[in-house]
Amino acid sequence: MTPGASGDGAPTLVGFASTLRAAGVDATPDRVHQTVLATEHLDPARRRDLYWAGRLTLCSGPDDLQRYDRVFEAYFAGEAAPPRRSVPPVTVVRPVAVPGTEGPGDPGPDEAPAATASDVEVLRHRDLAALSPAERETVRALIAAIDPVGATRLSRRHRPSHRGALDTRRTVRAMLRRGGEPVRLEHRARRPRPRRLVLLIDVSGSMQPYADAFLRFAHAAARARPGTEVFTIGTRLTRVTREMRGRDPSAALLAVSGSVPDWSGGTRLGELLKAFLDRWGQRGLARGAVVLVASDGWERGDATLLGEQMRRLARLAHRVVWANPHRGQPGYAPMTAGMLAALPHVDEFVDGHSLAALQHLAVVLSRRPEEQVVRRA
């Protein structure tokens, strides 16, 4: 029996759907049910009709379409179905921490001695690259506790207020309650809404000692503020917002390291920034948002492109903050070509090498523009 050629195509469709799921398309049973309903209106013996019935009901985004086409071709061409898992399960746990700094007598996190208040104060200013494993655990817990409140903007929605424009509706309602007499005037004010926060985190080789801390920072921000978007940049741009959803930072980071293909590679900042702006930023993701770029600005290629793209980003975003871990080191001057090209378009340029720097970064991100001390550093 050719799949789909029979009158009752449901079992075939179910098999097709599970193959699709293995390929990464979210073909849930309720969607399959819709496919069956759709085929009733079309002619399932015709390949094209079957194709469209499935595509319209099982896919939910342009990323799905390519996978769908591939699986459809394979499944209904009479070939054997592709293996259940097209992506091999990730078995290698990539170390998110810095390799090499762990001593032979590495105490597990449960053996780590509890840090006292004064220890923490010292730790706050230590370079993240130079921490012992126990210290790193403490710092990680403290990063998880950072709560970037975030900048706000006025929305179109209103809330009751003591001053501001007259709220006719509430006033009239109060009048109705009192028999039509205007006893008191009610006012309303615009309700503030959090601005979107977009984090672009460099995970290339040169950023390795700090990427872990920045990703944990991103996780804390994403947990605190739904709608925060997180991307990693290295040799490729990867959106990791979905992976950041879980409650546990370590689990989230594992998920991230599973989905980031270019951990510790080189950087093509300009090109990737362009990819970000083309695919996400210009369509609205960066519009009016506070954007953080966490990178050392080490650009492998020509820095002109980076400058151009930073100008584009600055025009779209409400504020652009650049955190560079090397800035906190004594005697640092922004000398790399990438950094020099980017700086004119950055609203604030901050450190990112220690816990204290990250805590300061959280404050900088939530600052309103009028509170800004350093503009265009």
Add this chain to the structure above:
Amino acid sequence: MTAARRGFRPYGVLVTATAPDVTSPERLAELLDAQGYLADEGVATAAYLSLAMGRPLFCEGDAGVGKTALAAALAGVLDAPLIRLQCYEGLDAAQALYDWDFPRQLLHLRAAEAAGIHDADRLEAELYDRRFLVARPLLQALETTPSVLLVDEVDRADDEFEAFLLEVLSEFTISVPELGTIRAETPPVVVVTSNRTREVHDALKRRCLYHWLEHPDLGREVAIIRRRLPHATARLAEAVGRVARAARAEDLLKPPGVAESLDWTEALVALGVDELSDASLDRACASLGAFLKYREDQERVAGRLAEWAAAG
């Protein structure tokens, strides 16, 4: 409005607004064609299934590929009014569903008072009457049969609104606490569009048929231009189509959609251009603002216009 308050009707036996002679995707494509919308196989099948299954159609794609135009053309085919809800951030129930007309209610109270009516219960019952309810697009669509509801750029609204749209689209009912549940006699044909500035929640997509619209191929684009702008010459339409295709392959900040091709052709016709040749090149460059909306893009395209416009 009496039809709005109905007894229980199980979901799933909703009667759809299919025009009597829409019997296949091919037939629908012909009908859309008569409305000036040239649908490819995907669009025709998607729209046909949406009509046949009574499901909302969720259209995604780059700006200017004809998502909104599809809804307008469908309204033409079904001879139904197009009710449009433009989404924006902060859109709320009072703007999308219904609102009580407070000033009119107040006026009514005053008038009753002047006439010496003091029956409180009666007055109150009168206040929450359908005539004091202002229908916003979603309620309008449920009350108008047949109708085509266009929820435009749903990605611009915030997620609270999405949840709320979900409720309306899955059951085609709206409950007004003071009035009762208003149910669509025949559910409207719904087209939801998104430019993908953010990911719309899966739950909403799952209620809909999903269709991703691509830019049309050269032949179809030329046909669309010729159809929509009959006074443009064939040579001009083909040249614009070729430039549009080349511009999309180029790495522009904002690749032009069909809507931009149409605007530009119209601009060229208005300038008296009937083909893109050396003679008309400066007029073509001067009118590029109708085609490309970034200065950087215009500069890049202007330099290669003659080369792209040439046949071959």
